[in-house]
Amino acid sequence: MKNINLDSWNRRRQFELFRGFDFPHMSVTGPVEITEFMDQAKSRNFSIFNAVLFTIMKTANGISEFRTRFGGEKVYEYDTVHPSFTVPIADDQFAFCEVVFDDDWNVFDAACRLAKIEGEKQTELDENTSTEDHWIYLSCTPWLDFTAAHHPVASAEDCIPRIAWGKITNSDGRWTMPVNVQAHHALVDGLHIANFYKMLKENLKNF
Template sequence: MKTINKQHWNRQQQFDHFMGLKDPSFAITFKVDVTNAYAFSKSRSISFFGKYLHDCLRAVNSIENFRYRIKDDDVVEYDVINASPTILRADKTFGFSFVKYDDNLNAFLENLLKEKQRVQSTKNLYPPVNGDDCIHCSALPWIPFTGHKEPVSGLVESIPEVSFSKVEEVDGNCMMNVAVRVNHALIDGYHVGQFYEKFQYFLNE
């Protein structure tokens, strides 16, 4: 992790402008084609959610602005961003998790499985390990949503939030909507566009 020198930062004015607003966040929902990712998961009997979450993190980690976070009065850049997905329990409550990212898909799936087992064996809402070096994410596989709104704490929020919809078949392809909410002081539409393109690229592999 490194601290950004805001005095010599090329987006200092954008940062100051958006941080002066009551709500500096913006949100976008877009479709991705998960046909290849779904087929890959089924052919190898692995978690489809784990596969596309890994692809999502590969995209996030490849974009510098998605690794920025606000800590007190500073802007920091993390080296690696992990995942903090909500995990459903048998009684239909959920717990927050913290899944360590790994470039290797199998290692990441093992980390995800361990967190899933931990959440499902406890009633705790929060994970024992947590931090800003993550994205907050959730899957809503029951709803093909076209818009999405996350709760707002009223505090300074700089962790990107990503939600994944129900998969629907469209013209023979498996399509999924993805909602992204980010802090505009750190991330612009251009960077969300980069995320969309990279996410789709990794899903297609």
């Protein structure tokens, strides 16, 4: 992790402006074509959930703004951020599950499988990441091909990005998946989110 010098930071003005807003979080949703990715899923028989989670985290870690956080008067950038995601549990409930991100797919996939097994043993929602911010919060709604989404945040100071993806659909042989990105505007602009979508599409295509 490295501290950012506000005096020389090229987005200091944006940071100061949007941090003062009562509602500083921006949310963007768009479809991502994943035809080549789905072709690979059929032939390689990997976990689609784990693979999408992996490519989203690989993409987020490839954009410095998604690794930047603030607290008090400090702004800092993590070398790596990790996924905290929801898993289904009994009685149509969900629980949180955390995994250390690794850019080796096989290592990450194995860790993700183990973490999901442990997470699914929970009987109720237990919030256990509130003192840490090196996360990306993620959720999947595979039942819904949504066109917009908004995530709850603890306060205007909550600067952890949220990413969600939804139902994968096929139209005339073309597979698409809705992806939502929510981020604190003091740290992330529309250009960074556009870059995220571009990189995510390529990472899924080349998975």
